[in-house]
Amino acid sequence: MILKIQQKEYNIPITEEDQPDLANIPAFYQKNNGNFWIGLDDNMVVGSIALKNIGDKKAVLRKMFVMQEYRGKEWGVAKGLLLNLLDWARQHHFKEIYLGTTPQFLAAHRFYEKNGFREISQKSLPSNFPVMEVDKKFYCYEL
Template identity: 55%
Template sequence: MQTPAPADIQVSRFEPADQQGVIDVIVPIQREEFGIAITAQDQPDLKSIPDFYQTGTGDFWVAKQGQHVIGTIGLKDIGARQAALRKMFVAAPFRGRELGVAALLLNTLLEEALSRGVKDIYLGTTDTFLAAHRFYEKNGFTEVAKAQLPDSFPVMAVDSKFYVRRC
């Protein structure tokens, strides 16, 4: 049974005021924890979240403690009632089953996707994110070969392992 997140941690739909907080969570994790030489400028979706994610069946959510962004998750509409899970990041002090921030973010995305008629959610990750693999698998995602991805799936250069969840 998932432990509920502390009362002061809330998930809400991205608003423009969250922009810098999103960048401040994502980029340091990419660069410092995972050693990916990437900047916010290399990720145009981070500068235009409403236009990139919040269209069609897609959306973007943030987890906050007070007004501080501590986690992110995006759903990118890729057509044909399919979507891509993108930009799922939780700041290190807020990770783990005890706080449940990742589960709170994912459950928000899954509930919204279902209510919007999404039938398949795909994601890409790297071979080295073992904790992420376990998390996705525990939450109903199954591994798929790259060749099984829809043509519209936005494969990132760092992606080497792929998953799908049928809604």
């Protein structure tokens, strides 16, 4: 699902090999109070979101994707995934959540901003933030 959205919908030249985190989700995300969630419709994965602990009560939101036909308020997939992540982050005492995204994801930018994320400069990121090559726009959410 993630590769299909990246490659087909947004024409981002990224491969599975460029994303080793997807090959071992438990080791990459589900440790040190991080986690990975999926949205399902009748056992079909229609969305994903991940939280990675980067230390000092800070985390990174990654891999937020929702299949095109499941986007929007009527489905609530993106909002539900984000609410789960934020609830988990509060329960595990995170103070800030950062994310990087691509300029092409205009609807995602509006979604993040509407849900309390504020745009920040790359210089404002924590020094241990894992910047991906495609990341050009950055956000922070304070819990």
